Amino acid sequence: MVLSKTFKFLLVALFLGAFSKGYGQDTPPNIILIMADDLGYGELSSYGSKSIDTPNLDRLARNGVKFSDFHSNGPVCSPTRAALMTGKYQQRTGVEGVITAADHREVGLSLDEETMAEALKELGYNCGIFGKWHLGYDKEFSPIDQGFDEFVGFVGGNIDYISHVDQAGYLDWWQGKVIEDEEGYTTDLIADYGVEYIKNNHPDKTGKPFFLYLPQEAPHYPIQGRGDKAVRKVGSGKYIRKVPNDSVPVIYEEMIETMDETIGRILQTVSEEGLDENTLIVFCSDNGAAGGRGDNGVLRAAKASVYEGGHRVPAIISYPGKIKAGTESTATIMSMDLYPTFVELAGGSVAQGKFDGVSLKKHLLQGKNLPKRDLFLSFKGNAAIRSGKWKLVAKGVDKEDPELELYDLETDLSEQNDLSDKYPKRVKKMFRNLQDWDQEVREGVTFIAE
Structure with a gap:
């Protein structure tokens, strides 16, 4: 339902009236x-x-x-x-x-x-x-x-x-x-x-x-x-x-x-x-x-x-x-x-x-x-996905064979120990989620600054 500007104005007016009378508690x-x-x-x-x-x-x-x-x-x-x-x-x-x-x-x-x-x-x-x-x-x-x-x-x-x-x-x-x-x-x-x-x-x-x-x-x-x-x-x-x-x-x-x-x-x-x-x-x-x-x-x-x-x-x-x-x-x-x-x-x-x-x-x-949610970051051909304590870094995502790195931030906040070889299934799943996100947020978007 689309509210008219007049109705929106009345709602705001009612809000302000209540606010001015009761400022202080639960405002x-x-x-x-x-x-x-x-x-x-x-x-x-x-x-x-x-x-x-x-x-x-x-x-x-x-x-x-x-x-x-x-x-x-x-x-x-x-x-x-x-x-x-x-x-x-x-x-x-x-x-x-x-x-x-x-x-x-x-x-x-x-x-x-x-x-x-x-x-x-x-x-x-x-x-x-x-x-x-x-x-x-x-x-x-x-x-x-x-x-x-x-x-x-x-x-x-x-x-x-x-x-x-x-x-x-x-x-x-x-x-x-x-x-x-x-x-x-x-x-x-x-x-x-x-x-x-x-x-x-x-x-x-x-x-x-x-x-x-x-x-x-x-x-x-x-x-x-x-x-x-x-x-x-x-x-x-x-x-x-x-x-x-x-x-x-x-x-x-x-x-x-x-x-x-x-x-x-x-x-x-x-x-x-x-x-x-x-x-x-x-x-x-x-x-x-x-x-x-x-x-x-x-x-x-x-x-x-x-x-x-x-x-x-x-x-x-x-x-x-x-x-x-x-x-x-x-x-x-x-x-x-x-x-x-x-x-x-x-x-x-x-x-x-x-x-x-x-x-x-x-x-x-x-x-x-x-x-619980996955969080994503992307900038100039590099990207990352965060899933709980795990972080996947993808370098060169705009290329055919990107470089993938996996880190356990709970034990390795400085991202020094790449665990991608140890957990290939996790890497595959996280990278797929990253790709799906990337496609979804870009769909129909005209970029003015990349």
Whole structure:
């Protein structure tokens, strides 16, 4: 049955009326989603880093649940964000690769896709995004047309933290659907707007809960600290100055610590506004750390790889009074699971067949196990399937005779001991399931980025 726009409006009005009268108990939570860019599995002190100090994210972990088996849907930026926004495998959206500044300025995530912001907006939420979008350069694909009421930030893969110029030499700082630059270090600006949004959208003022999405730039290149000079200028994506190699590690760690500091400002604002008990806060990364400078802990490989280092990432969820503090979840989770989770926590229904992701609500609030399922990853001719503790890596799936490797992640998290010769039947079955999935998610899809 298709609901008319008028009927939908009446439903939302009834919801808002009930919300404004009874805010506080059993009401939909405010939702804050913070996504780091290229942050590795070993780059928070709560995940074992000895050199990087992240006290605010550590505190968030102590107050909530830390995930040891959380995966970005893709091993690079745009695919993960497409899956995050739609709740389904990115292949279904046509965004399997990076939407680049050089080659994809006219395409983006289809407006026919329903995003988590659009779903939450229908459930009565105010929605804001401040930071990195990376799902379309043209203003036609702006977050403003994908369910968000407010947007300040950049639409590309990365920008100069100081000059806000992208890799192709274009100024990339937007106020809504208009390019309008302002002074400031990107990480600080994201926090400034986040703090302002929380204060302006307090449910006591608006009668509505809010969804605040803060996709960070850090610690993605260019490697720049707060006090550094610009490395790009308008008209050229080439660096106008280079960072000395021996300075990169120090600046890189500073970038992560600065991000943690600004996240602390967000947490402090939530507390000062009296919103702690009814605000769900999620932190995760869009993929693993880049090779050569990042730290993925014990995991094999790095960003852009289907080995664990490319996609197993740190993730924390806090919801005081609802999620038991100081817990750790070993459930296998992907970015696409957040959309149905938010919808269900907001009081909506998770329609069968609409999502590839699953709601984590009962797992988070009641500690219940997630349903058994196989999970899949594919990028640039390589793919993987996860089935319980088993992971099959298929290299060269676009070739006639792909190389297949089997790992027991329960005993071999670093993926060093290939067991494919020992379990040929398991390999055959898992590869067949991977092939079936690949065919199913690509059927009828026009790819805009591969």
